[in-house]
Amino acid sequence: MGNFLGAKPKLKQVDEFVQKYWKNIDRPIVQYYKKGWYSFRFLSAHDMNEILKVGPWNMGSSTLVLKQWTPTFSKEMDSISIVPAWILFPDLDPFMWSENVLSKMASVVGKPLFADLPTTFKFKLSFARVLVEVDVADDLPTTLQLTSPYHGITQQRIIYEWLPHYCYCCRKLGHTNEHCKFTKINKKFAETVQAKKVVQEYRPVQPAVTPPATVAQDSECHVPG
Incomplete structure (x- = not known):
């Protein structure tokens, strides 16, 4: 695929x-x-x-x-994030260039698939090159610890020849979170909601003023007799 x-x-x-x-x-x-x-x-x-x-x-x-x-x-x-990637082990001692050792070293990164021809036949000893299935959503190691009968405990560098960008927002390859369309949509939506947010102010209600009652008077004055 x-x-x-x-x-x-x-x-x-x-x-x-x-x-x-x-x-x-x-x-x-x-x-x-x-x-x-x-x-x-x-x-x-x-x-x-x-x-x-x-x-x-x-x-x-x-x-x-x-x-x-x-x-x-x-x-x-x-949501695929596991892809094949070439990794390099620079300055690796020649006695460690066996299929078993390289497979164990590559297993620290992911699932080993195979080494390239120069590594298999030791044509170029400056680095070993292995194809590994890696999960680009994880934090991939850049070093691993080796125990050698000749040099004791040493740190071996791991170089990734190429890794695709991975977006943790939509969980797809090819771009990062900053360039994800869903991140931009969510950001635009948040800005729109913030702009339209209504702040309610407290305003005391003034009591209604009732006008004084008036008494209707007749046109003629009535005096008690």
């Missing part, structure tokens, strides 16, 4: 993008799912992993975030 962070392309554009840049695998079937999500049906798990290893993919000003489908995806798609 894939979602474009930024401008949403049309299905034809996505299909042309796949045909142009995913040449090292059999062409997958691309379909529009819903709510901005696209499905990519690969012919094998190997093809899917080959694409995940190279991502994330950029298409113009948009970034394609891919996530493996699960039976609960439809329920989680509106």
